[in-house]
Amino acid sequence: MSKSKSGDATSPIALDFYVIERMDKRFRGDSQWEVGKISRQLTQQDWAVAYYNYPFRPARNEFDNSPDIVLLHADIGLVVITCRGYGIDEIGRVTNEDWEINDEYDRPVPEVQEQLAHVQSQLTGVADLMNFPQHGALIGVVALPEITREEWDNSNYPDLNVEILFEEDLKNGPFKEALLDAAGNVSIPDQMFKKARKRMNQGDLLSAERDPIREEQLSHTRSSQYRAAARGFELHEQDKVQEQIGLHIPPGPQQIRGVAGSGKTTIMAKKAAVMHYKREDWKIAFTFNTRSLYQTIGKTITEFYRDFSNGEDPGPNLEILHAWGKNPDFTAENEQARGLYREIAMEMNVKPYRITHESLGFPSLNSHCADLINSNKDIPELYDAILIDEAQDFGPAFYRMCYEALREPKRLIWAYDEAQTLNKLSAPSPKLIFGEDDAKNRSVDLSGFYEGPVRKSFVMRQSYRTPRDILMAAHALGMGLYRDEGVVHTLTDKTDWDSIGYTVQDGCSFAETGSEIRISRNRELSPHPLQSRVDPGELLTYSFHDDLSDEAQTIAENVIRDIVDEDLDPTQIMVVCVGPKDYADSSIGPARNVRAKRIVNAINTHADQKLNNDSLARIATEGSRDEFWKEGHVTVAGTDRAKGNEAASVYVAGAEQIAFSNWEEAHSESGLTWRENYVQVRNEAFVALTRSEGWCHICGIGDISSPFLKEIVKVDDVISQENPVFVFDAPSPKEMTGEITIDETVPKYEVHQGDLTEYFD
Template identity: 35%
Template sequence: WQHLSEFDLQQEHIGKEIPPGPQRIRGIAGSGKTVLLCQKAAHMHLKHPDWDIALVFFSRSLYHQIIKQLDKWLRRFSSGEVGYEPKQTKLRTLHAWGAKSQPGLYSTICRAVGVKRLNVNDTQSKRPNEALAEVCIQLLKEATIPQLYHAILIDEGQDLIVDNHLKFEGKQPFYWLAYQALRAVSPSQPEQRRLIWAYDEAQSLESLNIPNASELFGEELGHLVTGYYSGGIRKSEIMHRCYRTPGPILTAAHGIGMGLLRRSGMLTGIIRAEDWQAIGYQVISNNQKVNPLRGEFSRSPMEFIPGQQITLKRPPENSPNLIPKLWKYPVLEFIAYRDRQSELTALAQNIIYNLRYDALKPSREILVIVLGSGFEAMQLETAVAEFLMSQGLDIYIPSALDCNILQPDKEERDPNRFWCEGGVTVSRIHRAKGNEAEMVYVVGLDNVAKDASNLQLRNQLFVALTRAKGWLKLSGIGAYPLYEEMWRVIRSGDSFTFTFRHPPQREIGVTDTSELLKRYDTGGRNFQNADLTGAQLAGADLRNANLIGAILRNADLRNAQLDGAKLVIADLTGADLSKASLHKAKLVGAILQEVQLKGADLSRAKLGNADLNNAQLVGAKLSGADLSSADLTGVDWSQADLSEVNLEGAIMPDGSF
């Protein structure tokens, strides 16, 4: 309980912070991202009632939930004096698109510039998220975007990402439109605008691109959410505790979603130990192998290497849901049936039992989720709903005007609606996203199992599993290799042991360090002013990187490749650069106090005016280096190669000039 209260305080702390620029909130499913954004928006509105604030999301089925949360936190923070008013123009809840009867961010900007709002049918794509990107690109090309808002907060940020071919000048179109619609926090720093986005890339159902700053705003602004603001507010937050979903279901969701126990190796996911730790897992390497590029796994949380056996364990304090402790039976079950009739018969019997004996309410406490893509999922949704009705159960299909309507009319519907009093909601995955229920039934695992290497289908399964607040029953028909994998995952409980075989199809990075390495690998070189305090970069290849003004205090850079890197006025206090290669690196004015540079190659490096107080340069190669006017007080450079070193104006180790 102490851990829980500490995290509540941490969450409230983040929720009340108003950053002086962009902020990214990366949180695992059920960690409270939506709650936190609503807290943030409410706090901003109460503290700055003159600000124009928009809280934005993609799925209209989230409207009621978000308005309810906003109202709750406004009343909480104002001692009951202020609630959410839908007609209030200063604090708006907007879905991304906008419709005739309900403004969205895109339609609001269209109205402000006098441009006709387009809809999905006006685009080539016809898929809502890709179509949105198309209309945003058109608007960005046609109009100068007015700065309408002081802050824009985006929930479920992964839903608004598109693939590379739909980008606008290397940027994500919707995010760039939102960024352009924001006022700069200060005229002297026009790039600092309050765009705050929350996401979980494990829940991406369309594009698999990850919403980091360089992906959203282009490489030149890729540093925007690295490190801290001057007041101590983090530019990126990671939420690692899951409140909603019981531990055994969450770990199973990660295990099956990433394919950790797949016979031929993981499909997608995290390959650095520090990133697993950042989302709440403990990492044990069962055979200590050395990666010559990334350093020694046993010494620091580095990248997994092929052939390495890994154990991941999720401690109970990071999944504080109490149901598994109070319930003596498994909270997660998977059954494979011979045919669909058998699967649906069992589903109906289970729901009837829930209603009669478990005292669960049909609406909001029971949810049926149908897996699959496109027409296949629509067919199964209808079949499930039809069968449940034939067994005397009332059902609800999202967006219908009432219960027991199998196919909601396009003209007569309520796109914001997900629940209907007295009816069990039967939903495909896109509508179910962001919603939750005590008892969740996930039907049609065979639709995923037929194409088990499809990452979007794996992500569907992850999203479906993490809707559960208490119990989950998963089912499918036939026999597939994925079923064996699912049973292995369930048997593993709160820990997985697997052999890392090869890099996954899609690598997920969570920490600033991982993001930096990924950006570098894809050609990014601008990491100016990045805050990488304590970063685990042993063996990293960062040749010719721009790290001017970067903060690398206490960073682990052993064996790092930094030839030609620009580290001018960078702060490397206490960093370990043993055996690092810094040939021709530019370290003019850098702070290198108490740095470990044993055996490092600093040949022809520029170190003029650098502060090397008490640095360890034993056995370092300094041939041809420029140390003019450097402070070398207390430096130990025994056995170092000092041939052709420029020491003009330098303060020597003994204090002499």
Template identity: 30%
Template sequence: MVSIISGATKKPMSSEQLCDFFNHHKEYEGFLYVGYPIIGTVNGPYPIDALWVSEQKGIVIFNLIEGVNTEGYKSLQDESYNKMDAKLRGYSQLVKGRKLRVEISIITFCSAIKTDRFDEEYPLCNEENLDKAINGISWDDNSYYKTLLSVLQSISTIRKGKKKRDIREENSRGAKLRYIEDSIANLDNRQSRAVIETVDGVQRIRGLAGSGKTIVLALKAAYLHAQNPDWKIAITFNTRSLKGQFRRLINTFYIEQTNEEPDWDNLQIIHAWGAPGGGERDGLYYSYCVLHDVEYCDFRTAKNKYGVNDPFGDACEAAIQETKDSEKGVYDVILIDEAQDFSPSFLRLCYSLLKQPKRLVYAYDELQNLGKESLPAPEIIFGKNNDGTPKVRFENETRNHAKQDIILEKCYRNSRPALVTAHALGFGIYRKPNPRIGTGIVQMFEENTLWSDIGYDVESGEPSDGKPVCLKRTPNTSPKFLESHSPIDDLVLLKSFPTIEEQNEWVANQIEDNLNKDELRYDDIIVINPDPLTTRKLVPAIRAILFQKGIPSHIAGVDTTPDVFFDDESESIVFTGIYRAKGNEAAMVYVINAQDCYQSDDMARSRNTLFTAITRSKAWVRVLGVGSQMDALISEYQKVKANNYKLNFVYPTAEQRKYINIVNRDMSLADKQKVKKNKSAINSLIRDLEEGKIYKEDLDPDDLQRLRDFLL
């Protein structure tokens, strides 16, 4: 059976009929790519209409014709053959001596023609004689099939480091990192499909941190730009420091495929919010306000007007509500990264900026809020038509069509021990139980099927209310090479210090060793302070020690522009809060002052911060802190180790999950201040009762009874 991967095409009818042919002829095997690959030539990009790669037939290129005009089809076959031959000869593993070891065949497919003649040298086929043409093709030396398939599916080698590594010690951390980067340089089949498969409508891509969502989205933008250079395409995001990364990824892929630079006027990497001034300050929300002549709010204005919970989402919703005509399409495609960081109103705003057929692609991480509700279903996000039907509905998938909902379940950034540790601490799987509710779990999915979506298998038990369950990751979703290069205790280290000064000294000494002994580069290291409000205050002490050692450093977004994370202009260690860390990664990650993540008034946010920080690491992570709360966090981690990096717990009941959600509800600043004031009042009352300054008889009996009834 042929696996069909449907990319962007300007020949929809003939593409559909070709797909139907292979669906009805199940005796054939391999992969049929529609709208892929794109071959770079001296005259610019040359898109192939469709390509079939088969173990029995080799490569079969299909030149597709819409209508009945077949004039010049023979010269087009010669051109397609020569360009594919030149492309494949660029891969030494497919060439022996001077001979390409791959069979290339060309068929022109035009379902509208009527012909009884068949030209074996230049086959021109409809559905009736296509089978005859295919049967006449054979590949004698198909030992190169797997290599050929790898070449065609290896869309890009952009995962390799930006700079070549100068390795002197074969067992250094730098050498191990080079091995990791070489092992994940190519995209896997699922990621390749996510890049190529194109929907005339809304498409979502879900996956864990490290599953390649950002890479897929960048390559998808470049692929669509190569196929349709006249389209207006926008790619947007929440973390401003991702802008440089997106530009590098898109530029690398586009040049690989087309031998040209992208047209940055038609392919825009644009902020979500934006501001007046044009150029780098532009943003989708600001553009919408200008286009529709509605009030624009900057961050300060929006915060004062709508509050601190979601000022951007509220500003987007207000702009939509003020708009009289919301169907002013500007873009042909909009791609949104980190969609979990946006409210549905921003997605609706982007949807309204699109021309028909409203091509919107949004990628997000199911775990960004762990126990919180995920983004709503698309039927809810995008609202309803006047007749009450949803504007967006994910249809049942057919073999001919691209998937609207893609899940990337394999994690290529974090090793199994690091990822399971992040989940265990993020959910509070091994946290000391709260005797009142019978579990220490901080948060939990409402939908237990999400565990399998993010790459966990059930080893024993079942993820059902009140039932014990053991969840594990497998080599299929957590590749072994991500953990085999180093001992587990080196991959993940949690360490407690008596004082913050000792923590700072230890981190600085370790960074010095990373640079001087371990053969790591400056951009292989990130230092994350989980609380963004204290980063400027707490990191200067470590930076001062590094300065004395002659090691420069910077705070992302403070010492650099907001769009810069790693300083490409000079060698410098990056320090950051959690928000600017999102979307970025490094081989060695130091999470400092992690004791603040153990417990707080907003447990979900604290634990999510720790989860996000740990999952920035693509090799080694150090979680560091001071005091008893750090010791308690280490106690949780020791249970992760004791369970061999599996999640072994009793699944919370619906009642327990209800309580957990109440405990971890989002609160406004006023609500938090009120809770803090009431806690202080209760503590003061208890202390006065214990010290005999007041007696319970002094308190109103009715109030005491009401309190007793509520607590019991």
């Protein structure tokens, strides 16, 4: 790899220096941080990445430390550095085995050798990287920033089996030259370096396979195109922001805001695995709202942890807990009874309330958490870290309960997308959750950085899972941008649109009600590979039907076609039914449960005829509620069960239901305004569409005169253009009681290197 290419800032590899955690280590003092700053300078100038307290360490050995610094450099190779802060006067005897330090013993040489061997084994364990040592050097370094080379030489210490870098070497220019000299003449091919970079951040664990599918292997089936997207075209590649979030261990609360498909659940799972691996004595809880995510979250955390730990499973101190839990007397044998609310209540000797599925989670769970907070008993500090996925689904009392259940420094970490909430409007901002003191100072301030530096708040704008056409359609339909009666809820600020990946065109202003607004989605923020392989609008289709039987038959025929003609596996197909679960008023059409059963029956009837299989489809609530997928089956679910799961081919049934805004009133007095109630309905449409990793077909009963079906046609006309642009009238702020709330502490853009300069001076 040429030196000129090393400095190419437009290269597809994220250039950065990742501080996993700032921590005190024996014999280091300030030396590790000083050497870390020098290593970071290489990542700013060259094609390189460096990790501070890298989360790999050999299992079951005497060295309890993660590598101080791991550097992967295109012109050098793999470098593992251990740092020592003592001076020459503190050192007695020195050998390859141990050094005598002020009547103590230190073993820096075997430590760095073992760490290098471990990281090397992780790197070369992938077939494409087995030959990495033939192209890049493998260097173990002991860095001694408080000792000069002259002082060392005058002490007549023996030659050692690692590189030693001294005070004069640990400056920007000499540091790189010293490593280049140690590496010799190396040449790492571009593709090998990219794969090594990906292996270092566990990016290959996110892809279906590590080996890419070749272009000549592609056919015209959906299965072939989907496999190509998931494998060779990096559907699940981590970007710079994702890697920062997944690796950092914050010394306090942290919030993560991301659009649908940005990888929030996966990155939170990685973060939990990193924390548990590095701090096995910590008690950590990972909690969430959608019970069917147990399957996905448990699998993902285990994959990451096994990769860190040479195949070991996570230990008991990492708990995956649903937000509320169930009474064991009402829990099936194959279901998880424990939940975070329940565990905390039991520890307080308070009988936990039974929170029913029909209550939709948020209102009753929030009130019961508030009861715990307002009781005359203190909430016990049970955990060292709590990670909340689907955080938009929880109310302030749930957060406060979690916060009080944490030991200092209160590592409460939550990830959310306010567009995916099924029960309220506002984002879970620190101000809303924790409030302010009498002087208007926030009780929890998440602006800026912790020492490290570790950002307190992140925004993830890139959507990898859902193709651009479908994501744009989901936003337009979810906000009602093309609704005849006007927008339901939307962003009313250019920077807020930018924070979710859209550009408001020049000349457009939300300040003037009724003025024309034109927005487009940046292509680079929707890098889904299928988008470039099909015609505009091809990934999103729709059909309208005379009755439920016709809709169910159409879905069944398409599902069988997906399996027989498109070669998709049944577990790559999902049907999402929108609408209320059940109600007495049949004038608004079939309830979700009725619709789901009819669709399952239709699919199984067709499958019996075509595939000799009369049980191909199943409703997600059959069996354990903690599982969503079942091998060999197509899953049919409501949005509350489907949320958090995804499939290559998604069918959204019951689209005509989105025109109604009184679902909640069918069950209980919700106390919501008309617009607030309607936003919940619209968010169901958004969640349903964004379950798609490839194709989405929307079905509904009615014709073009049906209000929501008319919107579908308008939106489809826009996204079928080569460069789609949404055009709508700026709404009146007074009418936007349902305006999406953006927390001002969340950064509007990704982290730029300039933001961090002060921390490395």
